[in-house]
Amino acid sequence: MSSYKAEDRRIVTVQRIKEMAERGEKIAMLTAYDYSMAKLIDAAAVDIILVGDSAANVMAGYPTTLPITLNEMIYHASSVVRGVKRALVVVDLPFGTYQGNSKEALCSAIRIMKETSAHAVKLEGGKQVAESVARILSAGIPVMGHLGLTPQSINKFGTYVVRATEEDEAKTLLQDAHILEDAGCFAIVLEKVPALLAKRMAEELTIPVIGIGAGKYVDGQVLVCHDMLGINEEFSPRFLRRYLSLGQEIKNAVLSYVSDVKTCDFPNEKEQY
C-alpha cells in the first residue's frame, strides 16, 4: 500500500475536480450514507463523497438499488452533508425519478439540492438521459454521469457481469460518454468495464472518468465504503480491495460486550454514578 499525505484542506468544488484530473492528480471517491461515517471519511481527505443508491443494498438490505425512494435518498444525503466540511457531496437520483422525463428529472434534482444542501447529482445512462442532464444543468445543478454497469438497469441486463466486452457495446459506451460530456456532465463514473476500454474513454474525454472495476488508467476511483471496510462481508468481486475487516471487528466487540454484561463485568464501579 502506497503512502500519500493529504495537505490540501481546501473545499472541493466541481471546478477543483476538473483541475485535479487536468494536472493528473487521481480523484478519491467513496460512498457514505449517514452523518457519522461521512464525518470520518471527510476527515480522511476523500475528494468526493457519493450518497449512492447502493444505500438500498447496504443500508436497507434490498437485493437491488431499485426500491430506494427520493425521500429516502434525501434523508441519507442531508445526514451526510451535516458531517462534511471539505468533500464534494454527490447524490444519486434514484430509479424512477428521472428516466424518460426531463421535467421530472429537474424536479427531483431540485428537491435534492434544496432539501440536502448537497453539491451535485448523479444519474445512470447515456443518450437516453442526455436531455435530463441538460435540463438539470440549466438550473445550475452539476451532474455526474454513470456508464458501464448501471445497477438501476439490472432487470434489462439480468446480471452484474463485466460490461462492454464486445465491440458493439464498447462503441456505444464511448458514444454515450461523449454525449454525456457534450450535455455538460462534470465527470463520469464508469463501472465494471475492461481496463483498456476505460483507458480509451479517459483519453478521449476532457472530463474526469472515475472508475469502479474499470482499472488503473482512469482519473479516479470510487468504492462503496461498506465493501472496502469489510462491513459488507458477502461481496468480494475482483475489483474490490478490502482495507479493513470491520464486520469481524464489530462482531468481536459485540461478543465482548455481551460477555461482559452476562458475567456482570460491565458496568464496573468506575462506570456508574
Ligand code: KIV
Ligand atoms: O450507488 C453507488 O454506490 C454507486 C457506486 C457504485 C459508484 O453508484
